[in-house]
Amino acid sequence: MSSKEKDNPATLSRFKKLQHLMNFSENEFRDLVVRPLFLLQGFQDGRDLCGPHEKGKDAIFVKTDPLGIEDIYSLQTKKGPLNLTKKANSNVVEAVTQLKTALETKVFLTKTKEKKFPIKAILCASGKINEHARQHIVEDVDDQRIGFLDGDDLIPLIDKHMPEFWLGLDAESLPYLKYITQSIESQNENLAISDLLPKDLTTGTATDKIFIPLYLYRIVAKIQKSSGQVSQTPGFENISVSGLLKKRGGKFLILGDAGSGKSTCIRRLAYILAQKGLQTSEDSKLPVMLRASEIAEEISENKEVGIAEICLEVTKRLVSAATPCFSIKDLRDGKVMIFIDGLDEISSDASRKKVLNSIEKFSNTYANCKVVITSRENPSLLTSNGDSDFLKEYVTYYISPIDLKQASQLVDKLQKQRNLSSENSKEIIRRLQQIHGMELNPLLVTVFVATSGYSKQDIPANVTELFKKYTEMMLGRWDASKGLTQQYHAPLKDFIVTQIAYEMHRREITNIELEEFKKIAERELEKRGHKADFKQIMEEIFRSGLFRVFEKSIEFRHLLLQEFFAGRGIPTKEILETLVSKYWWQRAIVFYFGNNPSEIGGIEHIVKTTDSRPLPEIYSASLTVGLALQACYLTEVKERIAIFKWVIESISNAKEPLQKHLVEKGKKSLTAFLDYYLFSRDSLALNLLSDNMDEFEQMLLKTPMSKDDIDTRKFWLIIGLIENGDMVKAEKLIRDFHPNDPKLLLGVHMGCSLVENLRITSKLNKQKSEHICQSLNAKIRHLRLQLLEEFKSELLEVQEGQIQAIPKEN
Incomplete structure (x- = not known):
């Protein structure tokens, strides 16, 4: 049979069509079958015309008769068959009760302000309603207004009015698409990419009920016409996350900081595709979600396995299917879209290169299939030879930080889910963004709402304290219903998770064998005399929601959680000196100092032991120290000033050598500067900078050095003020800022653009x-032309600070 014959409704058996109808849930049957079928026959949707809370009806339709009178039809939908043998079963009894209620209840028409009884009450079933059941219902209800529509009645109506409903019926994708949709809606643990939410928030963040608009950005070349001349200038492309589905191209890279919404973006895109696939086969794509670390593991075990084979097995496994959910033809036709999350979670450059190589082979073979990868802004992704070669072929977008409106929308949506008080969300968000250690993002807002009574008093001093409160809640410390035993076990559970997280981070892995997890826990408990509690503690840890537990392995639900516990598990400050130059440990070290906000000695030890190291290691260490210093809010100002001076000097000293290194690796000169600026600026956001600017200027700008060195240090002081939102003092410094290197002015311009358009500020x-x-603008115009010149060889990816506008939802 040809594909056209296969898709022709007339060639499909009645049995197969009936089975298809009965596969729908009751809600799906009503909304995807019955409702559109009635609308296509000229009925109006009663949800738009009738009052709320109508009794005894699953659906209401209105149709105007030839005299202009509006008639009401009430429908009661049922999944599957309704049979009656000798005695009425519960389904038949329930149907009788509901039909009686529907017929006896007037319906309020909002258009005419009338209340009217239905002209017809129809029992509609996706299966067959046998003759005995029909007769029993008619006799019991005793009302001539009863009607019936079962599967046998519906099939010819569907054939006539919506034959496209049967297209693709023979495909095996429907169970998978339904599974993906339901799993995203319910936070199913089996998905490769899951939510970070407590269990009482049962609605996934990618659903319409919770999702807030997130935006992606990149630089593009725009055509401009002036005085009859046509020219190209760099411009900014701003798209919503869902807009990525409409973009041309085969490979996309989404970059963003921890908690910025990368995984949520992928779930949202997969959810949109799955829903569309359930509604129509036209131009639909089947979404497959993978973790980069899982691909790396598969490749390490079987060098011959490819992305296509991994996708086939994943889809089959999720729905326990014997056959794949898509075919090779689907891959060739671009009917599959692959989402790969967490490229940065592969700590090994060699393993990451193998994963990218495997993706490259897949894309070359199935050029019509889109692939979307997410990653944090890991410097090694841009400086590693292997990574940068592969990533040049990707269309790269950055996630913008959320603004006040988006954050407030998220708070409001989460608040409704948890039935919290309605205190002014904007004021909460303004104070929440002042938490030390992390820029305001969706994860920060979600964790805050999940752990609080939604009041200003709940806002912690730093992000570590916020995560500590969250993890304590998830581990059960505050679950009063579980009594004193739970309170007693809480510190033990926290200790065990911390030890395991530190061990995983030390090995640079995000997944560990389940048996080894248990062995580590049992060993640590035995050392401390709590071996008897092992079984109970393990059960409670596995139920906590902090982990994704598989058949043979276990991992944290978010890398940020692993980093939080690993950072708190760092045993001594002496170990910090061996970790501080590794990007893999950056966020964990920030959590370490967030957990010890008065431990300035640890940072002083890092500075002392790092100064003699090679410049690249000093630079990496200075970025981490700058971030960690922001978490040490309990240390004395004079101590932080001395260390911040070292941070600025170290970052400044790295400017020329780092840019030279990036150029040697194939970067264009301006792109190299932008990388240097973007990777460094977050480390300068120290809140005491404004109040002590005179002292910093004296220390950093008044000592004998070249003008270029002074320019670079002054540049970073200006950037620090911008990052702290002190534009008054920043403007004063900028007035007298005339650097030899105009790229520094471009960096200042980018920072100010971010404040002007994206930041929550005054x-x-x-x-x-x-x-x-x-x-x-006039001073950096030539750099814009240079930027455009560099576009000829590569698309330049930039951070949010370059973005000049955000599309706002009304």
């Missing part, structure tokens, strides 16, 4: 930022 700061940008 009206005065936005005005100052706009003024600074306007004053610099």
Whole structure:
């Protein structure tokens, strides 16, 4: 049989069509079959015309008769068959009760302000309603207004009015698409990419009920016409996350910081595709979600396995199917879209290169299939020879930080899910963004709402304290229903998880064998005299929601959770000196100091032992120290000033050598500077900078050194002020800032653009930022032309600071 014959409704057996109808849940049957079928026959949807909370009806339809009178039809839908032998079963009894209620209840028509009884009450079943059941219902209800529609009645109506409903019926994708949709809606643990939410929040963050608009950005070349001349200039492409589905191209890379919403973006895209696939086969794509670390593991075990084989097995496993959910033809036709999360979670450059190579082979073979990868902004992704070669072929977008409106929307949606108080969300968000250690993002907002009574008093001093509160809740410390035993076990559970996280991070892995997990836990408990508690503690840890537990392995639900526990598990400050130059440990070290906000001695030890190291290691260490210093809010100001001076000096000293290294690796000169700026700026956001600017200027700018060195140090002081939102003092410094290297002015312009358009800040700061940008435009115009020149060989990816506008939802 040809594909056309196969897709022709007339060639499909009645039995197969009936089985297809009965596979739907009752809600799906109503919304995907009955409702559109009635609408296609000229009925109006009663949800739009009738009042809420109508009794005895699953659906209401209105149709105007030839005299202009609106008639009401009430429908009661049922999944499967309704049979009656000798005695009425519960389904038949329930149907009788509901039909009686529907017929006896008036329906309020909002258009005419009338209340009217239905002209017909129809029992609609996806299976067969046998003759005995029909007769029993008619006799019991005793009302001539009863009607029936079962599967046998519906099939010819569907054939006539919506034959496309049967297209693709023979495909095996429907169970998989339904599984993906339901799993994303319910936070199913079996998905490769899961939510980080407590169990009382049962709705997934990628669903319409929770999801807030997130945006992606990149630089593109725009055509401009002036005085009859056509020219190209760099511009900014701003798209919603869902807009990625419409973009041309085969490979996309989404970059963003921890908690910025990368995984949520992937789940959202998969959810949209799955829902569309359930509604129509036209232009639909089957989404497959994978973890980069899982691909790396598969490749390490079997060098011959490819992405296509991994996808086939994953889809089969999820729905326990004997046959694949898609075919090779689907791959060739681009009917499959692959989402790969967490490229940065592969710590080994060699393993990451193998994964990228495998993706490259897949894309070359199935060029019509889209592949979307997410990653944190890991410097090694851009400086490693293997990675940068592969990633040049990707269309790269960055996730923008959420603004006040988005954050407030998320708080409001989560608040409704948890029935919390309605205290002003904007004020909560303004204070929440001041938490030390992390920029405001969806994960931060979600964790805050999940762990609080939603009040200003719940806002912690730093992100470590927020995560500590969250993990304590998930581990059961505050579950009063479990009594004193639970309170007693809470510190033990926290200790065990911390030890295991540290061991996993030390090995640079994100997944560990389940048996080894248990052995480590049992060993640590035995050392401390708590071996008898092993079984109970393991059960409670596995139920906590902090982990994804598989048949033979276990992993944290979010890398940030592993980093949180691993950082708190760092045993001594002496060990810090061996870790501080490794990007893999950066966030964990920040959590370490967030857990010990008065431990300035640890940072002083890092500075002392790092100064004699090679420049690249000093630079990496300075980025981590700058971030960690922001978490040490309990240390004395003078101690932080001394260390911050070292941070600025170290980052400044790395400017020329780092850019030279990036150029040697194939980067263009301007792109190299932008990488240097983007990877460094977050480490300069120290809140005491504004109040001590005179002292910093004296220490950093008044000592004998070259003008270029002074320029670079002053640049980072300006950037620090911008990152802290002190645009008044930043503007004063900029007035006298005339660097030899104009790229520094471009960096200032980018930072001010971020404040002007994206940051949650005062009206005065936005005005100052706009003024600074306007004053610099003429000075950096030639750099825009240079930027365009570099586009000829590669698309330049930039951080959010370059973005000049965000599309807002009304």
